[in-house]
Amino acid sequence: xEKVISKATMARFPVYLKALRQMQVEGxxxxxxxxxxxxxxxxxxxIRRDLTYLSKDENFGKPGKGYSVKHLIGGLxxxxxxxxxxxxxxxxxxxxxxxxxxxxxxxxxxxxxxGCYDQDRNxxxxxxxxxxxxxxxxxxxxxxxxxxAILAISENVQETVDRLMDLGVKGIVDFTxxxxxxxxxxxxxxxxxxxxxxxxxxKIHTNTN
Amino acid sequence: xEKVISKATMARFPVYLKALRQMQVEGxxxxxxxxxxxxxxxxxxxIRRDLTYLSKDENFGKPGKGYSVKHLIGGLxxxxxxxxxxxxxxxxxxxxxxxxxxxxxxxxxxxxxxGCYDQDRNxxxxxxxxxxxxxxxxxxxxxxxxxxAILAISENVQETVDRLMDLGVKGIVDFTxxxxxxxxxxxxxxxxxxxxxxxxxxKIHTNTN
DNA sequence: AAAAATTAGTTAATTAAATCACAAAATAGT
DNA sequence: ACTATTTTGTGATTTAATTAACTAATTTTT
Numbered sequence: 001x002e003k004v005i006s007k008a009t010m011a012r013f014p015v016y017l018k019a020l021r022q023m024q025v026e027g028x029x030x031x032x033x034x035x036x037x038x039x040x041x042x043x044x045x046x047i048r049r050d051l052t053y054l055s056k057d058e059n060f061g062k063p064g065k066g067y068s069v070k071h072l073i074g075g076l077x078x079x080x081x082x083x084x085x086x087x088x089x090x091x092x093x094x095x096x097x098x099x100x101x102x103x104x105x106x107x108x109x110x111x112x113x114x115g116c117y118d119q120d121r122n123x124x125x126x127x128x129x130x131x132x133x134x135x136x137x138x139x140x141x142x143x144x145x146x147x148x149a150i151l152a153i154s155e156n157v158q159e160t161v162d163r164l165m166d167l168g169v170k171g172i173v174d175f176t177x178x179x180x181x182x183x184x185x186x187x188x189x190x191x192x193x194x195x196x197x198x199x200x201x202x203k204i205h206t207n208t209n
Numbered sequence: 210x211e212k213v214i215s216k217a218t219m220a221r222f223p224v225y226l227k228a229l230r231q232m233q234v235e236g237x238x239x240x241x242x243x244x245x246x247x248x249x250x251x252x253x254x255x256i257r258r259d260l261t262y263l264s265k266d267e268n269f270g271k272p273g274k275g276y277s278v279k280h281l282i283g284g285l286x287x288x289x290x291x292x293x294x295x296x297x298x299x300x301x302x303x304x305x306x307x308x309x310x311x312x313x314x315x316x317x318x319x320x321x322x323x324g325c326y327d328q329d330r331n332x333x334x335x336x337x338x339x340x341x342x343x344x345x346x347x348x349x350x351x352x353x354x355x356x357x358a359i360l361a362i363s364e365n366v367q368e369t370v371d372r373l374m375d376l377g378v379k380g381i382v383d384f385t386x387x388x389x390x391x392x393x394x395x396x397x398x399x400x401x402x403x404x405x406x407x408x409x410x411x412k413i414h415t416n417t418n
Numbered sequence: 419a420a421a422a423a424t425t426a427g428t429t430a431a432t433t434a435a436a437t438c439a440c441a442a443a444a445t446a447g448t
Numbered sequence: 449a450c451t452a453t454t455t456t457g458t459g460a461t462t463t464a465a466t467t468a469a470c471t472a473a474t475t476t477t478t
Contacts, residue, residue, distance in 0.1 A: 254468075433466070443454100448449100
């Protein structure tokens with residue numbers, strides 16, 4: 001029987017991982033589902049069910065004791081593809097791009113940004129230890145087996161996306177404020193500050209269930 | 210009978226608004242639910258249902274014609290609280306903070322960032338037309354009726370959050386990589402780049418329903 | 419002006435997700 | 449070793465969300 005992880009569960013995994021990393025730093029070895037609830041706000045029973053998807057055969061949790069923080073991080077990292085060390089490229093090295101790049105250097109969590117591209121010739125060279133190429137050289141310098149691109153540009157968006165897909169990119173983290181279309185099989189994960197604020201405003205001002 | 214907007218619907222409103230703004234810029238006057246599907250990937254029937262929550266009495270859509278882009282934006286803006294023009298403050302004017310600030314200047318969509326704070330005295334002054342104060346002056350210079358703060362710092366997070374809540378902040382957009390706790394009634398909306406990438410990787414590599 | 423073609427709105431059915439309730443497992447105390 | 453306590457894991461249930469099926473309104477065409 002093939003286990004299928006639900007969308008909702010999938011979306012919670014990164015939340016757990018973040019919380020667990022924090023706990024690991026604080027030296028915590030075991031964690032209860034009730035403690036994870038306190039930190040994440042996700043119901044403990046939901047957490048327990050989610051975590052059962054992590055291990056194929058044996059379970060990570062021990063009744064009366066909780067989960068091993070270390071093992072849980074391991075399991076989550078595996079399913080989240082962190083261990084794959086996927087090469088990632090960053091398109092656009094403005095303020096936002098730089099912020100992402102900087103963060104990536106500090107915490108080696110998902111894959112690794114192996115190259116950046118910008119339309120400004122002056123930015124060519126290196127930044128936070130990562131090579132910055134001109135966008136015209138994208139095809140020439142594209143890293144082998146790279147499937148993920150972070151898009152932090154504001155111009156020529158669709159054109160850039162098309163070029164990336166031609167190069168085999170399968171996932172795009174989108175910081176753009178522009179709509180673009182992708183081909184079948186290519187995933188887009190939008191990250192939108194304004195949308196986040198709007199959601200927040202809505203939460204504060206309206207009734208929801 | 211009081212209409213209660215479901216969580217899921219609420220989360221989609223900003224998506225619609227973004228798509229509609231784009232359409233408005235392109236000069237589109239009417240839009241079909243099927244067209245919104247093409248752009249957002251959200252099922253047309255789901256879209257139609259969602260949009261019924263917008264208007265109390267009359268409906269925005271016309272059979273055979275579609276929805277008025279203008280009216281829809283109006284309705285969404287209203288329910289999303291965009292019209293409230295909420296004052297927002299930004300804590301942390303590094304690369305990320307600057308990126309947010311810059312974007313906010315360009316597209317006047319949610320409220321307005323009315324002030325920034327940073328721990329670096331050198332940054333005091335003005336940036337993209339917004340005053341930058343030292344974080345020590347937070348209490349002294351805190352804008353009246355401000356309920357929303359964007360957190361783009363990496364140090365003294367919990368301390369800063371506590372101070373913000375003391376000043377009456379009810380919603381926090383969190384770009385921090387640190388866990389912090391908030392009081393009852395305070396909402397936090399995390400925006401996490403790494404989590405976004407992880408979700409993406411997971412989507413690409415695993416089976417989901 | 420009538421007929422045909424669209425397309426929004428809505429009720430009903432389905433599917434997905436969250437929660438409850440409890441059994442089984444592990445620990446800690448006696 | 450036994451008992452009490454804690455806490456996980458899971459089948460059953462409930463709740464939420466989505467989709468399908470249909471109705472009725474509006475426009476466009478003939």
